[in-house]
Amino acid sequence: MCGGKMEGNGAPGNNKQKPILPKNRGEFIRNQRKDSEGFSEAPDLEFEYADSDKWAAELSELYSYTEGPEFQLNRKCFEEDFQTHVEGKRWVELDAVQHRAHAMRLLDGLDVTGREKRLKVARAILYMAQGTFADCSSEAEVQHWIRYNIFLLLDVGTFSALVELLNMEIDNSAACSSAVRKPAISLADSTDLRVLLNIMYLMVETIQQDDPADPPEWRTSRETFKTELGSPLYNSEPVSVMLFAMVTKFCSGHAPHFPMKKVLLLLWKTILFTLGGFEQLQRLKVCKRAELGLPRLPEDSISVIRSMRAASPPASASDLIEQQQRRTRREHKALIKQENLDAFNEKDPYKADDSRDDDDESDDNDNNESALEAEPFPLERDEVMPPPLPHPPPTDRVSFPKGLPWAPKVREKDIENFLECSRSKFIGYTLGNDTDTVVGLPRPIHESIKTLKQHKYISIAEVQIAKEEEFQKTPLSGGEEEVELCATELLYQGILPSLPQYMIALLKILLAAAPTSKAKTDSINILADVLPEEMPTTVLQSMKLGVDVNRHKEIIVKAISAILLLLLKHFKLNHIYQFEYMAQHLVFANCIPLILKFFNQNIMSYITAKNSISVLDFPYCVLHDLPELTAESLEAGDNTQFCWRNLFSCINLLRILNKLTKWKHSRTMMLVVFKSAPILKRALKVKQAMMQLYVLKLLKVQTKYLGRQWRKSNMKTMSAIYQKVRHRLNDDWAYGNADLDARPWDFQAEECSLRASIERFNSRRYDKSVGNPEFSPVDNCLQSVLGQQVELPDDFQMNYDLWLEREVFSKPICWEELLQ
Secondary structure, eight states: HHHHHHHHHSGGGGGGTTTTSSOHHHHEEEEEHHHHHHGSSSOOOOOOOOOOSSSHHHHHHHOOOOGGHHHHHHHHHHHHHHHHHSSOOOOOSSOOOHHHEEEEHHHHTTHHHHHHHHHHHHHHHHHHHHOOOHHHSSSSHHHHHHHHHHHHHHHHHHHHHHOOOOOOOOOHHHHHHHHHSSSOOOOOGGGHHHHHHHHHHHHHHTSOOOOSSHHHHHHHHHHHHHHHHHHHSTSSSOOHHHHHHHHHHHHSSOOOOOOHHHHHHHHHHHHHHHHHOHHHHHHHHHHHHHTOOOOOSSSSSHHHHHHHOOOOOOOOOOHHHHHHHHHHHHHHHHHHHHHHHHHHHHHHHTOOOOOHHHHHHHHHHHHHGGGGOOOTTTTOOOOOOOOOOOOOOOGGGOOSSSSSSSBBBBBBHHHHHHHHHHHHHHTOOOTTTTSSOOOOOHHHHHHHHHHHHBOOOOHHHHHHHHHHHHHHHHHHOOOOOOOOHHHHHHHHHGGGHHHHHHHHHHHHHHHHTTTTTTOTSOOOOOOOTSSSOOOSSSHHHHHHHHHHHHHHHHHHHHHHHHHHHHHHHHHHHHHHHHHHHHHHHHHTHHHHHHHHHSSSOOHHHHTTHHHHGGGTTTHHHHHHHOOOOOHHHHOOOOOOSOOOOHHHHHHHHHHHHHHHHHHHHHHHHHHHHHTTHHHHHHHTTTTHHHHHHHHHHHHHHHHHGGGGGHHHHHHHHHHHHHHHSBTTTTTTTTTTOOOOOOOOGGOOOEEEEEEHHHHHHHHHHGGGGOOGGGGGGGOOOHHHHSSOOOOOOOHHHTTHHHHHHHITTOOOOOHHHHOO
16 A cells, blocks of 8 residues: 555656646646746847957947037048038048058147147047048948047057047036036036047947958057057056046046046956956966966866856745645645545655645746756755655656756865864874874765865965965075066056055945945035036936936946956956955955945846837937937837846945955845845846856855854755855755854954055055164175265255264264174
């Protein structure tokens, strides 16, 4: 009888014993899923994460819709000058020599004292950088001439002239004081700056685009320009440092007319071009590990993330309540029909009871059926011992993944902790940092240690910290450190003196641009380069301006998130203490609660926002006659499934949060204190694998502090963490056991110790004036000391006799003591 019942539970032919299930089982399950987890039906977002969006999209985001009329003004300025020198011909009809001659003539026109004349010439150059669109008939043709004209402008030396003019505008005290006194700043207050920044952005963004069809001379020009842009050749500092100074000057209130969106976009593209993007970072990491003699990386993280698929999000509270109510009604109906089965199930502990089938079968089968759509969760079931399924039919099989996506990692510190605990338990004493001696330990412990050592991962940061400790211990015998003056190192040296102010300024602007921020009187005005001189008078104009303002804020968030992430990643690779210095100042400036505040919104609405008007985007707006805009066309937006820049910003902010909190228990506790778990869990509704991965990472680090009840009621999230996030052997993240490194009284000490290490590193490597005088070399040779040429000031030579009388003759000298 027992065997028959077991067979009946597992075999497909005995479904007659489950009268509560309808005949059309698949349809029932699909309806259940639609009712209980309707939002999980949304398709995966076809989003491919990259350094930036497509080139055309990046060009169009430079301009606000309010700047639309200026396209024709630029064309007019160019054609007035062009027709006076080249009559009867169009730009596209000239040969290369004539093109170069005209570009040189325009460049000479920038070197005039009259502001109006200089602005006209700058507009003519901007029209060239925009691809002389009046002579083109398609977007592809415009893009071709943009590339050609920009490499021509680079070749004649336009960029260095623009940097000089930009410096002049930054130091223009009259414009700054005028803007400070104005009650309302508009687009007209930043005209000169906007024209210069537009040209510079178009040059940087276009030159960094690597096209296989580019001629060899363009490739050479690109590499030269990249080196110059990251070197202190312009105004004795990298261009990025100059742009950072513009950001702090704007935030201090001394220059409220600065077009901040354009400054931030140019800063982002300059950093991206000079330091490199995420794929170049991966290549640099591989090379650096090889130089340090470290093992190769277990996998290429970029490839792994791109191959991951999104998971269905966990149900919300309201969905769970509805689902529970339906289950209760079904249970009530099934009680009469299932009395004999229930009686048997109480006697058989190995048989999963049918009442549980009523409760959870819809969920489990839901997962079985959705396995084709999304990756399943291997820990989804909560049975202690699942019923055996000897021969399940092909339709009921769940396609479990062949393996976890990430190879597990173990730190040296983890092995030491494991051995210390094992020795204390089995032997009664410890051996400090000795990870080789296993005498007296049981055989299973030997095998555990062997497994841990097989997966041991030594990071570049650990090697750098060890080297720095050696330099601090032996400042004389350690020798001089060889610092490679790469673009990252030059940028760090440039921003080091004012790095805290730069971080605060960026976060201030990010706060002002966040959609969750409320308008306050003391907040900075980031709309100076989007508001027109005359405010809209009709509903349609107001709607258009509203779209423009929202788009403007989204682009600012995108630029700042990309800047912060790029700097953190490059500094971490260059030297861990450069990364820690920047990260600590971001934490001190409340970056963690700011990012959580950003995500405390309807994140699906933000990602699917339609704040764009495609007919007003460049270059469409200059190639076609614009249709009459209506309220319907403004509300419709484009037909895309999601907004690329908003999803890009969200992923960047999550990655920054991961960078700030990784291996920092004090910062992890900040996530717990600020109640980030429900905020992050809501972000899992976005069906995009990369975004879900970084949300799950943030949930994993704080799981042990959230309590048993949270873990029990969020098993689907726990399963997703298990399946998608890298495992650290010996990390009991899922159980909430006490962590040796997470003692509450050590939190402040942890930050203070880190800060002291950073200050020692910065003073040793960069502050040569504060060197310890005891370690400075001393010249003990009498002849060389007396033979040194000492320059004495004129007043000393005039009063030499008085000095001798006062300091030498009038003071008694005890020669015997001196000789002793």
